[in-house]
Amino acid sequence: MHQDFPESRLQQLLPELIAFRRDLHAHPETAFQERRTAAKIAEWLGRLPGMTLRTGVAETGIVATLAADKPGPCLAFRTDMDALPMEDRCGQPHASTHPGVAHACGHDGHVACLLGAATLMAAEPERLAGPVRFLFQPAEEGGGGARVMIEQGALEDPRPVAIFGLHGWPSLPAGTVGLRSGPVMASTDNIDLTVHGRGAHAAYPNRGVDPIVAAAHIVTALQTVVSRHRDPLEPAVVTIGSFHAGTARNIIPDTAELHGTLRTLSEKQRRASRAAIRQVVEQTAAAFGARAELQLEEGYPVNVNDPGIKAYVERVAVEQLGRERVVDGIPVSMGGEDFAYYVQQVPGCFWRLGVAPADGSPGVESLHNACFDFNDEAIGTGVRVHCGVAWSWTRKGQLC
Missing domain, CATH: 3.40.630.10 (Zn peptidases)
Structure with a gap:
């Protein structure tokens, strides 16, 4: 002392x-x-x-x-x-x-x-x-x-x-x-995503576009933002913490909503991760015939x-x-x-x-x-x- x-x-x-x-x-x-x-x-x-x-x-x-x-x-x-x-x-x-x-x-x-x-x-x-x-x-x-x-x-x-x-x-x-x-x-950016499909009866999925399937693949694909898009020496975290869709077991809904967070330790990695998230989200949704509406809200630096x-x-x-x-x-x-x-x-x-x-x-x-x-x-x-x-x-x- x-x-x-x-x-x-x-x-x-x-x-x-x-x-x-x-x-x-x-x-x-x-x-x-x-x-x-x-x-x-x-x-x-x-x-x-x-x-x-x-x-x-x-x-x-x-x-x-x-x-x-x-x-x-x-x-x-x-x-x-x-x-x-x-x-x-x-x-x-x-x-x-x-x-x-x-x-x-x-x-x-x-x-x-x-x-x-x-x-x-x-x-x-x-x-x-x-x-x-x-x-x-x-x-x-x-x-x-x-x-x-x-x-x-x-x-x-x-x-x-x-x-x-x-x-x-x-x-x-x-x-x-x-x-x-x-x-x-870390920096803290918010991920807010709505996947737009086309509703249908669950017994006839071919008559609609299932946003749940598209959104599930998006969640999986987003893991590559860290494992494949990121410089291995630059820490980053992408987490989807909320996934909401549908009202009943026999209805394919029109939309699915996802919410998550992006964490990085440099502005360079922050910009790169944001660009990768947008690319992965939009192209994965399109692959399933759906449309992604993505908002990346800038949080704390x-x-x-x-x-x-x-x-x-x-x-x-x-x-x-x-x-x-x-x-x-x-x-x-x-x-x-x-x-x-x-x-x-x-x-x-x-x-x-x-x-x-x-x-x-x-x-x-x-x-x-x-x-x-x-x-x-x-x-x-x-x-x-x-x-x-x-x-x-x-x-x-x-x-x-």
């Missing part, structure tokens, strides 16, 4: 952060509906000296700036606030009180980490190299809240020189962090860590936690994250915060599992690294 870190102050603050996190967990809100969440966060931030607030960004987001008039480079830290539209079965006293909504991705914990860091930074503004921007963002879970925040000026006045974010990670033990350079999370900024965060984490608690070269995730929009604008680093029990015992489910509950033991680590990143940045952007 770094000797200059205010450990006693953090230990005094942790019970309040844990209580705040559990309150958010009990009152989850989905994308662009985070009104209570935002109000609680704004109330906390409003008590901090030197903090200026802008609320209602991207509907419910908050842009808070500490030491806004301080000369020097501005750093930005981002957290997401939204919950998922699913049931909460964590079994804890602080389980969701909102049916069908749950903090099953740990955004409640992410908020607690950033609030704790903001609180400690506000207590020692003289340690900052310049202003610090805190982004409390709505709608990460599919809503693209980051893009809207950027469009509404979250990265302006002053513009940050770097941006940082974290995500709780169940495969890493609490007290540790994980990093990697380059692509860290590839989330790419700047090598220099990642190296800086790694050095800070080693100073704060010790070498043995910092995992370099963690595997890339084919999941998506709209933090990617921020790093298209300014260099940044998105790192993983371990949330598994530190003793190796079971207890933390995977993300997006109804039983998931953020491990409160990880909050202190998130605060330490956030603060270290801000306090170690000098006017030249070098580690003190």
